[in-house]
Structure formats: C-alpha cells, structure tokens
Amino acid sequence: MKKLLLFAVVALMMCACGNETKNETNANPTTETMDFLELTQQRYSERFFDSTKMVEQEKLDRILEAGRQAPTAANKQPQRLYLLKSKEALQKAQSASFSSLYNAPVVVLVCYDLDSTWHNQRETLLPEYNSGEQDCAIVATQMMYAAEEQGVHTIWIRGFDAGALQKVLDLPANIIPAMMLPLGYPTANSAPSPMHFKRKPMEEFVTEL
Ligand SMILES: Cc1cc2nc3c(=O)[nH]c(=O)nc-3n(C[C@H](O)[C@H](O)[C@H](O)COP(=O)(O)O)c2cc1C
Numbered sequence: 001m002k003k004l005l006l007f008a009v010v011a012l013m014m015c016a017c018g019n020e021t022k023n024e025t026n027a028n029p030t031t032e033t034m035d036f037l038e039l040t041q042q043r044y045s046e047r048f049f050d051s052t053k054m055v056e057q058e059k060l061d062r063i064l065e066a067g068r069q070a071p072t073a074a075n076k077q078p079q080r081l082y083l084l085k086s087k088e089a090l091q092k093a094q095s096a097s098f099s100s101l102y103n104a105p106v107v108v109l110v111c112y113d114l115d116s117t118w119h120n121q122r123e124t125l126l127p128e129y130n131s132g133e134q135d136c137a138i139v140a141t142q143m144m145y146a147a148e149e150q151g152v153h154t155i156w157i158r159g160f161d162a163g164a165l166q167k168v169l170d171l172p173a174n175i176i177p178a179m180m181l182p183l184g185y186p187t188a189n190s191a192p193s194p195m196h197f198k199r200k201p202m203e204e205f206v207t208e209l
Pocket of ligand 1: 043044045046099100155156157158159160192193195196197
C-alpha cells in the first residue's frame with residue numbers, strides 16, 4: 001500500500017513536471033523565434049526549378065493565405081495578385097523580364113493599385129510617397145516563407161520592365177507590377193548561389209543611435 005502511494009506521488013510529480021515543460025516551451029518566445037530564424041537561414045533563391053512538378057493546390061492556398069494576412073499601410077490592401085500558371089501567361093511574363101523566371105511552373109505576380117495605396121502627404125524628403133512597394137513587399141515576403149515552410153522554393157524577381165509587363169498581361173494603367181515570386185520544386189542542380197552566403201556582419205547591418 002505504502003509502495004502504491006509512493007508510486008502515485010511520483011507519477012503525479014512527473015505529470016506536473018511534464019506539463020510545466022510543455023507550457024514553458026509554448027510560452028518561450030526564444031524557441032519560437034529560433035524556428036523562424038532557421039527558416040530564414042534555410043531559404044535561398046531557387047534558380048533551377050523543376051518545370052514539370054506543379055505546386056499542389058493546398059500548398060498554393062496556404063501560401064496565398066499567408067500573403068493575404070500581411071499588414072498594409074492604413075489597412076488599405078492595395079495589393080493585387082495574379083497567378084501565372086498557363087504556358088501563355090508564363091511566356092508573356094518572361095518576355096517582359098530581363099531576368100530569367102527560371103522555368104518555374106507557377107509565378108505569383110504581386111502588383112498594387114496605385115489608386116488604393118496610402119499616400120504620405122507630410123513627407124518632406126521624398127517627392128511623392130505611396131506605400132504600394134512596401135505593402136507588396138510584405139505580402140511577397142510572407143508568401144516566400146509560407147512556401148519555404150512547406151518545402152516549396154521561391155525566388156524574388158524584379159528584373160522586369162513594369163510597363164512592358166503591364167502591357168503584355170493587359171493590366172489596367174493603375175495596376176503597377178511590384179515583383180514576381182516564381183514558386184516550385186528544385187531539381188538535382190539546385191543549390192544556393194555564392195551570393196546567398198554573403199551577409200554583412202551585424203555591426204554593419206545595424207547602427208545604434
Ligand atoms: C528586390 C529583389 C529583387 C530581385 N530580383 C532578382 C531578379 O530579377 N533575378 C534574380 O535572379 N534574382 C533576383 N533577386 C534575388 C537576389 O539576387 C538574392 O535574394 C540575393 O542574391 C541573395 O541570395 P539568396 O536569396 O539566395 O539568399 C532579387 C531579390 C530581391 C530582394
């Protein structure tokens with residue numbers, strides 16, 4: 001009986017300790033930050049997509065949802081996304097670009113509606129500030145990491161003529177292409193470029209004032 005009681009007390013204590021550890025882990029911001037940090041360290045620009053392997057719809061949905069959750073200036077949500085999946089659309093996008101789109105099977109074109117962006121009228125340094133590029137950059141960044149999280153590779157593309165892209169895709173004049181995000185799976189040739197490993201040291205990266 002004494003032994004049984006002792007066993008019960010030890011078991012209870014183990015349970016309590018287990019819960020404590022679990023709660024601590026959930027509440028530990030360092031652990032959560034580490035996970036995201038690892039994701040950022042793991043990602044690299046993909047330049048060797050497997051053009052034959054389509055990104056699954058569920059993964060694509062999750063990527064787009066992550067983009068949809070992005071914050072925007074004054075919550076104006078000026079971003080307009082176009083999914084380029086057909087051979088024709090992909091070829092058109094490539095024709096307006098001086099960078100390769102690297103044969104990705106799907107490209108998300110992130111644009112903003114110039115009539116919907118937040119404008120900073122109190123700006124004295126820049127002539128005409130509108131939030132379009134920043135809003136789109138957050139949308140694209142969130143999609144980039146949602147893709148990475150699911151094993152889908154990406155590359156950020158700005159090597160295009162926005163005017164030519166607008167024209168070839170027949171977009172309205174107020175829809176400004178900001179960046180493209182080709183998505184897909186890597187091939188056997190895939191590897192980070194040497195640029196991926198070059199980052200400024202922390203002392204150069206940030207200045208404390
Ligand atoms: C704003 C921006 C524009 C970029 N445009 C292109 C591009 O047009 N073509 C390209 O091959 N890579 C492009 N890149 C990818 C960068 O070259 C790449 O992110 C950088 O060299 C660091 O390498 P990593 O992404 O592998 O870490 C672009 C990246 C950013 C952030």
